[in-house]
Amino acid sequence: MRFDTIIIGGGLxxxxxxxxxxxxxxxxxxxxxxxxxxxxxxGSFDLLxxxxxxxxxxxxxxxxxxxAKHPYAKLGASTxxxxxxxxKDFFASMGVRLYGDASANHYRISPTGELRKTWLTxxxxxxxxxxxxxxxGKTLILNIDGxxxxxxxxxxxxxxxxxxxxxxxSVTIEELQRLRTSPTEMRSxxxxxxxxxxxxxxxxxxxxxxxxxxxxxxxxxxxxxIYDSLMENYxxxxxxxxxxxxxxxxxxxxxxxxxxALKQRFQNLGGVYMLGDMVTNGHLEGNRLMxxxxxxxxxxxxxxxxxxxxxxxxxxxxxxxxxxxxxEPIFNLDVTASGERQQWFDQNVFExxxxxxxxxxxDSDFHPQIEGQSVENLYAVGSLLESANCLKEASGAGxxxxxxxxxxxxxxxx
Numbered sequence: 008m009r010f011d012t013i014i015i016g017g018g019l020x021x022x023x024x025x026x027x028x029x030x031x032x033x034x035x036x037x038x039x040x041x042x043x044x045x046x047x048x049x050g051s052f053d054l055l056x057x058x059x060x061x062x063x064x065x066x067x068x069x070x071x072x073x074x075a076k077h078p079y080a081k082l083g084a085s086t087x088x089x090x091x092x093x094x095k096d097f098f099a100s101m102g103v104r105l106y107g108d109a110s111a112n113h114y115r116i117s118p119t120g121e122l123r124k125t126w127l128t129x130x131x132x133x134x135x136x137x138x139x140x141x142x143x144g145k146t147l148i149l150n151i152d153g154x155x156x157x158x159x160x161x162x163x164x165x166x167x168x169x170x171x172x173x174x175x176x177s178v179t180i181e182e183l184q185r186l187r188t189s190p191t192e193m194r195s196x197x198x199x200x201x202x203x204x205x206x207x208x209x210x211x212x213x214x215x216x217x218x219x220x221x222x223x224x225x226x227x228x229x230x231x232x233i234y235d236s237l238m239e240n241y242x243x244x245x246x247x248x249x250x251x252x253x254x255x256x257x258x259x260x261x262x263x264x265x266x267x268a269l270k271q272r273f274q275n276l277g278g279v280y281m282l283g284d285m286v287t288n289g290h291l292e293g294n295r296l297m298x299x300x301x302x303x304x305x306x307x308x309x310x311x312x313x314x315x316x317x318x319x320x321x322x323x324x325x326x327x328x329x330x331x332x333x334x335e336p337i338f339n340l341d342v343t344a345s346g347e348r349q350q351w352f353d354q355n356v357f358e359x360x361x362x363x364x365x366x367x368x369x370d371s372d373f374h375p376q377i378e379g380q381s382v383e384n385l386y387a388v389g390s391l392l393e394s395a396n397c398l399k400e401a402s403g404a405g406x407x408x409x410x411x412x413x414x415x416x417x418x419x420x421x
Contacts, residue, residue: 009310010036010279012418013299015286015337016317016325018043020389020407022269023097024315027415029276036279036309038286038301044323048262050229050254051115051134052105052408054091054126055079056401059359062124066405067091067110076343076394078406081371082413090409095127097412101272103265104130114138118158118256120165126405129261131239132229133251138169143249144223145172149215152179153187156195156256157228174222178214182207195260198230199238208238212245224249233263286337289314291377296338296385313384313418316340316367316375317411320390320397326365333365335391338382340375341368343393359399366393373414386414 014021017039055066063069070084091109107127114122116133128134135141148159163173186192202208219225229252231238243250289299298308318325333344344365351362367375367387374381388410397403
């Protein structure tokens with residue numbers, strides 16, 4: 008089978024690159040081994056939130072202080088700014104409304120009640136430009152009875168530290184009570200599916216309206232829709248107070264919805280999405296990757312003019328750690344992994360962990376290398392890349408989205 012571009016990895020980076028390429032007329036395939044990290048989506052996309060423990064207000068200005076190997080440093084501040092603007096338009100074209108700007112981070116609230124710097128936040132989700140502008144009035148944090156992946160008291164404690172008048176309560180309807188017979192069923196995705204049936208959302212909205220009387224703001228878990236945002240719209244339209252959604256512990260209902268929307272857009276544009284398959288190896292001639300093989304198709308090669316590897320980091324097995332080495336398992340690409348095993352991590356879990364910055368070595372155009380030689384028609388994107396400590400920096404989504412768009416642009420120029 009032959010394509011213009013084959014993308015290895017079906018997460019955020021792979022889908023963004025695939026949609027960009029297919030929208031420009033390329034014949035593309037995405038090979039994905041399983042679910043993506045979007046199922047852990049916080050409701051916000053980070054660009055660059057922290058330098059150590061210091062908050063970053065303007066991510067574009069902060070790029071100058073990054074290591075030269077960092078993906079943003081390779082792109083350059085002006086390119087990052089342009090790609091960030093393109094990314095917002097990219098999601099808007101799919102009906103995904105986002106709040107925020109690349110030149111000014113705002114705050115989101117985490118499921119544990121921490122106010123964290125971020126770049127773009129989903130419409131209707133909690134966001135504020137500054138701590139001084141946090142004006143919620145009398146606030147009710149409302150959970151669903153028996154739902155253990157949302158912690159109102161954590162949120163209340165975090166907001167009370169900022170002077171917000173917070174109150175906690177819970178609500179339920181008969182359909183959701185049935186889920187409580189098994190604790191494993193009372194998860195965000197299952198709640199969303201129940202609310203999607205019949206007029207369950209109507210009855211729940213009536214209950215929320217009763218509970219929220221006399222409050223200026225009601226904060227709710229983001230469990231309203233994995234297929235579309237119609238239930239969120241329904242809630243906001245019918246409640247008389249300000250509505251703010253906060254993402255839960257995984258699985259993330261808005262993350263599943265975003266994953267489905269991206270996948271659907273890619274397929275509607277003519278892309279081929281192969282879920283449940285795994286690339287096992289590739290055939291190179293000189294500095295070019297000619298074809299790849301997968302576990303399911305065995306001896307049938309997949310050929311393309313260009314390839315993108317977006318397999319993620321350790322969590323999604325894009326990188327693998329052995330006793331004394333770290334490798335990229337498909338092509339054995341060069342990987343940054345300094346020192347002995349004991350130097351890969353810090354015993355204090357809250358300190359910067361060196362292994363989080365390990366990744367595939369690339370040239371300035373994000374071509375990965377094998378024994379120091381760039382593979383000229385292969386591009387590495389996303390959290391697979393070296394030098395970006397996405398957890399500590401709050402840069403994960405930005406690195407994935409911007410490097411994916413950049414790779415797509417470079418391929419389209421060829």
